[in-house]
Amino acid sequence: SAVISQKPSRDICQRGTSLTIQCQVDSQVTMMFWYRQQPGQSLTLIATANQGSEATYESGFVIDKFPISRPNLTFSTLTVSNMSPEDSSIYLCSVAKTGASSTDTQYFGPGTRLTVL
Amino acid sequence: GQSLEQPSEVTAVEGAIVQINCTYQTSGFYGLSWYQQHDGGAPTFLSYNALDGLEETGRFSSFLSRSDSYGYLLLQELQMKDSASYFCAVRKGNYQLIWGAGTKLIIKP
Numbered sequence: 001s002a003v004i005s006q007k008p009s010r011d012i013c014q015r016g017t018s019l020t021i022q023c024q025v026d027s028q029v030t031m032m033f034w035y036r037q038q039p040g041q042s043l044t045l046i047a048t049a050n051q052g053s054e055a056t057y058e059s060g061f062v063i064d065k066f067p068i069s070r071p072n073l074t075f076s077t078l079t080v081s082n083m084s085p086e087d088s089s090i091y092l093c094s095v096a097k098t099g100a101s102s103t104d105t106q107y108f109g110p111g112t113r114l115t116v117l
Numbered sequence: 118g119q120s121l122e123q124p125s126e127v128t129a130v131e132g133a134i135v136q137i138n139c140t141y142q143t144s145g146f147y148g149l150s151w152y153q154q155h156d157g158g159a160p161t162f163l164s165y166n167a168l169d170g171l172e173e174t175g176r177f178s179s180f181l182s183r184s185d186s187y188g189y190l191l192l193q194e195l196q197m198k199d200s201a202s203y204f205c206a207v208r209k210g211n212y213q214l215i216w217g218a219g220t221k222l223i224i225k226p
Contacts, residue, residue, distance in 0.1 A: 031211070031212050033213070033214075041218075041219075042204065042216045042217065042218045042219050043160070043204070043214075043216045044216075045213060045214070045215075045216075048211060048213060056211075092159060092160075094160075096212040104147070104148055104150060104165050104167070104208050104212065105150075105162045105165065106150075106152075106160075106162065106212075106214060107162070108159035108160050108161070109159060110158075110159050111159055
């Protein structure tokens with residue numbers, strides 16, 4: 001398993017500002033993912049962040065808006081830049097445990113609830 | 118395109134059995150996962166099927182038919198704490214998951 005923490009747990013921000021969300025894992029993992037989820041909705045993958053390479057963004061998400069850092073195997077940050085009210089959402093990081101005995105499980109952090117005014 | 122379909126809401130009685138279906142259309146397929154999410158909580162892993170057949174974990178079972186692009190999650194002996202949203206997700210390459218819209222399970226006493 002993996003235990004994941006995120007900071008901040010929630011924030012209220014003004015439009016035009018930026019917020020950096022931190023994700024810390026209790027063990028070394030290669031694959032880390034950032035998601036966005038509106039309350040009552042499904043999860044939308046923003047990007048895949050693997051250590052040692054540039055993050056890979058999904059359609060509709062760009063690096064200028066959501067820059068990601070992955071400096072080591074236990075930590076990543078997602079920045080939401082130049083925020084607008086449409087960015088209000090829950091942001092989740094997750095990690096994939098892989099290997100011969102893996103069941104392709106993803107473990108999720110508790111999420112960051114962002115409100116943009 | 119890529120899509121997963123699952124019912125938006127299912128209602129059942131405490132102690133009963135409920136089945137949540139999921140059909141998928143994806144360009145790549147490595148397996149079907151199920152996750153549970155309580156209101157205000159993070160998704161938690163329930164099961165994963167890479168091969169056809171039934172996987173059983175306690176009160177929860179999951180089934181996959183790759184030829185039919187279909188799977189289901191079976192919950193037995195329902196308890197009130199099982200009230201949550203359940204998501205099916207298809208694993209693609211690089212361990213990425215494509216998620217269904219989620220099924221809200223309402224359990225009545």
